[in-house]
Amino acid sequence: MAEEISLSILSGKGGTGKTTLAVNLALALENVQLLDADVEEPNDYLFISPEIESKETESVMRLIPEVNDDKCTACRKCVDFCEYNALAMMLDNVLVFEEVCHSCGGCKIVCPEDAITEKEKELGKLRHDSLSNLDFWQGELNTKEEKAVPVIEKLKTKIDRDKKVIIDSPPGTTCPTIEAITDTDFTIVVTEPSPFGLHDLKMVIEMLNEIEQPFAVVINRAEADSDYLIEDYCQEEGIKIILKIPFSRKIAELYSEGIPFVDKLEGWDEKLQQLYQEIREEALKQ
Amino acid sequence: MKLVIPAVAEGNMETEVHDNFGRATFFAFIDTETEEIDFVENTAAKKSSGAGVGAAQLCADNEADIVTAYHFGPKAFKALTAAGIEVLDLNEQKLIKEVYSDYKAGKLAEAEAGPGGHH
Ligand code: SF4
Ligand code: SF4
Numbered sequence: 196m197a198e199e200i201s202l203s204i205l206s207g208k209g210g211t212g213k214t215t216l217a218v219n220l221a222l223a224l225e226n227v228q229l230l231d232a233d234v235e236e237p238n239d240y241l242f243i244s245p246e247i248e249s250k251e252t253e254s255v256m257r258l259i260p261e262v263n264d265d266k267c268t269a270c271r272k273c274v275d276f277c278e279y280n281a282l283a284m285m286l287d288n289v290l291v292f293e294e295v296c297h298s299c300g301g302c303k304i305v306c307p308e309d310a311i312t313e314k315e316k317e318l319g320k321l322r323h324d325s326l327s328n329l330d331f332w333q334g335e336l337n338t339k340e341e342k343a344v345p346v347i348e349k350l351k352t353k354i355d356r357d358k359k360v361i362i363d364s365p366p367g368t369t370c371p372t373i374e375a376i377t378d379t380d381f382t383i384v385v386t387e388p389s390p391f392g393l394h395d396l397k398m399v400i401e402m403l404n405e406i407e408q409p410f411a412v413v414i415n416r417a418e419a420d421s422d423y424l425i426e427d428y429c430q431e432e433g434i435k436i437i438l439k440i441p442f443s444r445k446i447a448e449l450y451s452e453g454i455p456f457v458d459k460l461e462g463w464d465e466k467l468q469q470l471y472q473e474i475r476e477e478a479l480k481q
Numbered sequence: 482m483k484l485v486i487p488a489v490a491e492g493n494m495e496t497e498v499h500d501n502f503g504r505a506t507f508f509a510f511i512d513t514e515t516e517e518i519d520f521v522e523n524t525a526a527k528k529s530s531g532a533g534v535g536a537a538q539l540c541a542d543n544e545a546d547i548v549t550a551y552h553f554g555p556k557a558f559k560a561l562t563a564a565g566i567e568v569l570d571l572n573e574q575k576l577i578k579e580v581y582s583d584y585k586a587g588k589l590a591e592a593e594a595g596p597g598g599h600h
Binding site for chain 2: 274279284288290292295297
């Protein structure tokens with residue numbers, strides 16, 4: 196069997212066409228795995244598995260301290276230690292504020308009385324659906340939770356290297372994004388041909404260069420009279436533009452109805468398969 | 482009794498009330514018997530999260546009996562009440578002296594927890 200690669204798909208901001216590309220590419224390929232790592236706003240399922248909530252679910256947990264009042268001498272070391280104000284000492288009792296606790300585990304270590312133990316709290320979920328040619332996983336952060344990285348780490352344990360792997364990353368340049376793209380062989384950055392698109396693209400590229408991640412650019416909502424914004428920049432920087440998804444009413448309509456455009460528009464299956472092959476060759480050269 | 486009012490700066494009775502309990506720069510502590518006023522810097526405002534809890538801790542550590550603010554978040558509310566501190570809502574008052582006179586006149590209502598907990 197030919198060696199397959201893993202791809203991450205990224206954009207500077209949400210709503211630039213990341214979902215469109217991830218979903219359509221996944222559907223155009225065979226023997227493929229799609230992992231939606233945009234855990235704060237996963238929406239690939241709308242196109243792939245609208246009933247995902249009723250499918251197989253797994254919890255991702257984090258640890259929260261619990262104080263044993265019988266052992267606690269109210270020495271206050273834990274409260275002083277906690278950088279996040281997740282602990283307070285009120286009338287000689289330690290109060291734990293779970294929502295602001297970052298699960299760093301430090302309070303348990305500094306407690307001289309061994310009064311702190313840890314309990315699990317659900318941070319997020321993984322959901323899974325397997326379609327005939329497509330193994331679909333989604334990471335999801337619970338509302339009010341902030342730490343996306345552990346959910347993405349857990350999601351990555353589901354990667355099957357015998358398949359073509361596509362990871363839909365969180366937009367932007369922060370830790371969750373980096374967690375989602377490191378370990379993938381290649382990154383596709385989706386952008387729009389506008390001054391804002393270019394601005395966000397530059398930030399993403401700066402981050403990718405810093406972590407030495409190979410990448411190429413896809414222009415979404417491409418239009419002949421504005422593509423130069425992205426093209427000029429990419430040419431100057433020696434960055435490859437590997438695909439343009441044209442601005443089209445049909446594509447926008449299909450998107451709003453939750454229908455992947457590869458299913459409806461001629462020629463895109465082949466185009467996206469070719470895209471994968473090109474990237475694969477590029478990535479294997481690295 | 483020690484009455485606490487979030488303040489925009491270290492000052493006196495004419496100083497303005499800060500509109501955010503957790504992020505207040507200073508807290509005015511008024512001794513209701515002697516009418517002496519002291520200002521304590523809110524070091525919790527600089528921490529990366531949980532400013533409301535930190536500010537509540539600071540009030541408790543300085544032996545507050547009553548804390549006033551325009552609004553209390555659920556965590557600050559929980560922390561203050563756990564310390565046995567009375568929490569009162571502000572509304573129209575702009576200056577510390579206005580809060581103090583309304584307090585003495587019994588015009589301040591008990592606060593409720595939660596976002597939008599002040600009417
Ligand atoms: S685990 Fe870390 S963040 Fe959570 S309460 Fe303890 S010290 Fe604070
Ligand atoms: S460090 Fe341990 S003993 Fe000290 S206050 Fe915290 S829980 Fe209690």
